[in-house]
Amino acid sequence: MTFETIIYEKTKSVAVVKLNRPEVLNAMNRQLWIDFQAALDTARLDPEVKVLIITGVGRAFSTGADLKESKSRSLEAYRTYLVELQEASRKIIRFEKPTIAAINGYALGSGYELALACDIRVAAQEAQIGSPEAKVTSAVTGGALRLLQDLVGPAKAKELLFTAEYIDGIEAERIGLVNKAVPLDRLMDEALSMAGKMSANSAFSIAMIKKGLRMASGEVSLEALMEFEVESCLACVSTKERQKSLQEFETRKK
DSSP: BBOOSEEEEEEEEEEEEEEEEEETTTTTTHHHHHHHHHHHHHHHHTTTTOOEEEEESTEEEOOOBHHHHHHHHHHHHHHHHHHHHHHHHHHHHSSOEEEEEEEEEOOOOOOOOHHSSEEEEETTOOOOOOOOOOTOOOOOOTTTHHHHHHHHHHHHHHHHHHHOOEEEHHHHHHSSSSSSOOOGGHHHHHHHHHHHHHHHHHHHHHHEEEHHHHIIISOOOOHHHHHHHHHHHHHTTTTHHOOOOOHHHHHHHH
């Protein structure tokens, strides 16, 4: 499938979405958000795809909103853009399949927020990550006000957002913002290796776990969460793949 602002690739059970506006460091305009949502739908509806990796072409994951486009927007047009942005973030947060952000360079503003919405983040050690919103009189979107606190805690989140300073991949790993920081030339190998481990497991089971984790993050009460855990476990053990999975697990233990 061909898009205007992204590259969509698939290798076996892993889909890779590459943000493809390298001439502007993958700055995000409205078309990119539209293309990105279409790519998400493609991966979601493809039964062969079990894991989705998101990365950028060139020196950046994404430097966030395209400021050239922002300067000329009316408030009404800006609202339309923000609605597209928020919807894309919702789709990532609620995506049933595991998502991995492979942060290859600059991940700033809404680009940073896109990475936060993913399940897993792997960063190049030299990547520059942060929220410059306070420097440009803007505000945080993409659910990042909650997602960032969940990862690094309220105090560290406030420090990062209020100072608007960038951190590299090594520091991001130290504070728990990313799962792992590796040299740039190993980034995609690491992301693909992690995706391979995930895709070897039950897609249905992971979908149930992902839904439960989202509920546990505060969407529902503890009581409702525990009721869901019972139902999701029963749904998993009722699948046809259950017995096969158990047999394979027992074989691996021997």
